Amino acid sequence: MKHKNGFNPLSRTTAHRRALHRNMVTSLFKYERITTTKQKAMEVRRTAEKLITRSKVDTFNNRRHAAKYLWDNDILKKLFTEIGPRMKDRNGGYTRILKIGFREGDAADVAILELVDYDFEKKEKDSKKKEDSKKAEPKKSVSEKKSSFKPSKPDSESKKGSDSVVDNKSNRRYNRVKGS
Template identity: 60%
Template sequence: MKHRIGFNALSRNAAHRKAMKRNMVTSLFRYERIETTKAKALEVRRMAEKMITRAKNDSVHNRRQIARDISDKAVLNKLFTEIAPLFTERNGGYTRVLKTGNRLGDAAEMVILELVEKPVKKETKKKAAKKD
């Protein structure tokens, strides 16, 4: 009997599942949206929501806890400096899942997992090269 199974194993062993979720969460924070299957998106969403909640309080302990799963320092800094401040007034619900239809090869239900708030891109003004 499979009573009280609290997560989807995604037909993978524990190490593969953990590595895949870490990679997908890192990609989500790097690109602000990813396209994947519905089952994977729902599992990654749980992990991402917990990370954003923890990142709202920028402390050494919280950075180290999240750094266990996000090995890319640039993405880790982006999470704490750009993404988490957008959600200071929001108590959860930081991501949304948009259905995009079924994949052609195996008819798997595909979705887009994205952040509800988008970080504002800093516009860099290019100086025109003067020719004398």
């Protein structure tokens, strides 16, 4: 029976589960958007929402409580100086879970966990600036070019009409959810 089970143990030991929560919450506040399985996203969301609620009031005790969950002090500062004040007018619901499909290897539900006020256009502009600065760098020598990785199939050889989506950033393939 599942009576009074308040959380999903995610088939992990307590120490492993705590480390997983800490890693994922730290990554969420660092990048403001992470891709993970739906079940992990639902569990991490609980911790993240509680920390954001505490970060709205910058007190010594709230910082100590948040420091238990975050690995990096820079991210702790970001939580209390940027994320908390941005969410000041909200009474909960600081994150959203977007389902993006199924992972190809094990057909696990994959979802994006992001902060509600995540600015996708701003992140695109920042990445374009980085790409422009990379183009200005000197070209590689011939020996370095030979050692670079080449994909086995170009994009044009991909199956037409397939139900899979390829995430270009991570080169992961997801099966499309029916009806979306």
